[in-house]
Amino acid sequence: MEIRPIAHIHNDFKEKFGLPRQSGMARHLISEIVMEEGYRQPDAFRGIENFSHLWLIWEFDAMGAAKNPGEGRWSATVRPPKLGGNERVGVFATRSPNRPNRLGMTVVKLMSCEMTAERGPILKVAGADMKDGTAIYDIKPYVPFADCVTDATEGFTYAHKDERLEVVFNIPMPKELSGQKFFALKEILALDPRPGYQDDPDRVYAFTYGEHTIRFKVSEDKLIVTDIEEIKK
Amino acid sequence: MEIRPIAHIHNDFKEKFGLPRQSGMARHLISEIVMEEGYRQPDAFRGIENFSHLWLIWEFDAMGAAKNPGEGRWSATVRPPKLGGNERVGVFATRSPNRPNRLGMTVVKLMSCEMTAERGPILKVAGADMKDGTAIYDIKPYVPFADCVTDATEGFTYAHKDERLEVVFNIPMPKELSGQKFFALKEILALDPRPGYQDDPDRVYAFTYGEHTIRFKVSEDKLIVTDIEEIKK
Numbered sequence: 001m002e003i004r005p006i007a008h009i010h011n012d013f014k015e016k017f018g019l020p021r022q023s024g025m026a027r028h029l030i031s032e033i034v035m036e037e038g039y040r041q042p043d044a045f046r047g048i049e050n051f052s053h054l055w056l057i058w059e060f061d062a063m064g065a066a067k068n069p070g071e072g073r074w075s076a077t078v079r080p081p082k083l084g085g086n087e088r089v090g091v092f093a094t095r096s097p098n099r100p101n102r103l104g105m106t107v108v109k110l111m112s113c114e115m116t117a118e119r120g121p122i123l124k125v126a127g128a129d130m131k132d133g134t135a136i137y138d139i140k141p142y143v144p145f146a147d148c149v150t151d152a153t154e155g156f157t158y159a160h161k162d163e164r165l166e167v168v169f170n171i172p173m174p175k176e177l178s179g180q181k182f183f184a185l186k187e188i189l190a191l192d193p194r195p196g197y198q199d200d201p202d203r204v205y206a207f208t209y210g211e212h213t214i215r216f217k218v219s220e221d222k223l224i225v226t227d228i229e230e231i232k233k
Numbered sequence: 234m235e236i237r238p239i240a241h242i243h244n245d246f247k248e249k250f251g252l253p254r255q256s257g258m259a260r261h262l263i264s265e266i267v268m269e270e271g272y273r274q275p276d277a278f279r280g281i282e283n284f285s286h287l288w289l290i291w292e293f294d295a296m297g298a299a300k301n302p303g304e305g306r307w308s309a310t311v312r313p314p315k316l317g318g319n320e321r322v323g324v325f326a327t328r329s330p331n332r333p334n335r336l337g338m339t340v341v342k343l344m345s346c347e348m349t350a351e352r353g354p355i356l357k358v359a360g361a362d363m364k365d366g367t368a369i370y371d372i373k374p375y376v377p378f379a380d381c382v383t384d385a386t387e388g389f390t391y392a393h394k395d396e397r398l399e400v401v402f403n404i405p406m407p408k409e410l411s412g413q414k415f416f417a418l419k420e421i422l423a424l425d426p427r428p429g430y431q432d433d434p435d436r437v438y439a440f441t442y443g444e445h446t447i448r449f450k451v452s453e454d455k456l457i458v459t460d461i462e463e464i465k466k
Binding site: 001002003004005006025039041043044045046047048049050051052053055057059061076077088089090091092093094095099100101102103105106107135137138139140141142143144145146147148149150151152153154155 | 236238274283286290310322324325327328333334336373377378380383385388
């Protein structure tokens with residue numbers, strides 16, 4: 001089956017590093033969804049404001065997944081970072097990108113749907129754990145009656161859901177990183193963006209967030225931001 | 234992006250007619266998921282028993298959707314049967330099959346994952362609102378923390394979620410339709426499988442359920458099963 005992108009997402013996540021590993025974690029991160037030409041009819045979104053949340057179906061492509069699905073490049077087991085990176089779990093028991101078909105699925109909060117003359121309808125959403133430029137294949141309303149299974153239980157992911165680091169900024173914040181962008185950055189850092197099996201308190205990690213490079217160290221349960229540098233254009 | 238079926242579903246829904254129009258409705262219906270060759274490694278399901286529910290991503294193909302996605306055969310607006318079939322709503326504000334990419338998404342309850350010598354792992358699930366033979370592209374665990382948004386609200390679908398018909402069997406039930414199969418059939422009928430805009434009390438409707446043809450009439454809020462006939466092989 002051939003599927004085609006209907007939209008792309010735009011946000012401050014310029015690279016894979018820094019992205020939360022579990023969906024539903026970066027609730028403060030705001031993204032814009034821009035429809036591809038051919039899908040910009042305002043009519044296609046009629047009534048969408050009746051829903052508080054949406055599903056996005058998207059492509060793991062740019063996130064380091066195997067490039068040739070169905071050709072043996074997926075793995076039957078993966079090592080979830082949150083399990084320390086040592087324990088192997090079946091890929092269908094995880095939301096890992098290394099699946100036969102590289103489809104991701106995320107609930108986002110619908111902030112607004114604005115009709116623009118130049119780019120058609122623009123959806124503003126909160127909570128998309130996707131890299132800037134990620135291709136979107138479907139947008140569906142979140143229907144609580146069907147989608148919110150209140151008696152659902154889960155195994156190993158549950159134990160880790162509330163592990164958050166204390167985040168300390170040892171430097172002044174640039175004014176561009178204030179308000180919503182600051183909260184989103186702090187949330188992302190609290191979720192510990194390091195690869196799960198690294199634990200070197202002296203190591204400095206760096207990632208790109210919007211127009212800035214963020215550098216930090218992690219010691220015990222504390223993350224210290226050591227430097228924020230504007231990227232020269 | 235080219236995606237390939239990893240599995241197919243098998244159940245008593247031999248045709249589109251009779252399928253619930255909203256997902257999450259046919260909770261008693263049991264289906265079997267049989268993996269395609271190449272995806273039958275028992276390892277790929279290691280740990281899946283830790284989850285009570287799963288997501289299936291599947292293809293609307295056999296359900297009457299447009300055949301050539303992205304080629305102008307989708308519609309910007311659709312008329313949801315539950316709104317009486319008259320009101321037009323944007324396709325991205327519905328779960329309608331007539332979308333640019335024909336991907337469906339359903340939560341199912343995991344009943345068992347059995348390793349078989351001949352066909353590899355077989356998942357038994359409850360609640361799949363999909364026709365027998367539907368292609369499945371992904372199986373993911375349902376992660377309540379991310380997927381169950383307890384403060385999500387919805388618009389027009391909500392008003393209709395609890396409308397159910399009284400189901401009356403005016404004939405004896407064949408013994409093959411006892412137990413679970415009987416409950417699933419009764420649930421499906423209570424959800425009113427008629428096209429949404431039809432209301433003729435004398436009309437007899439028929440659909441195939443497993444090895445039987447079910448015939449019924451609907452008058453006011455009552456559905457009367459008039460005949461159940463075994464299909465000759």
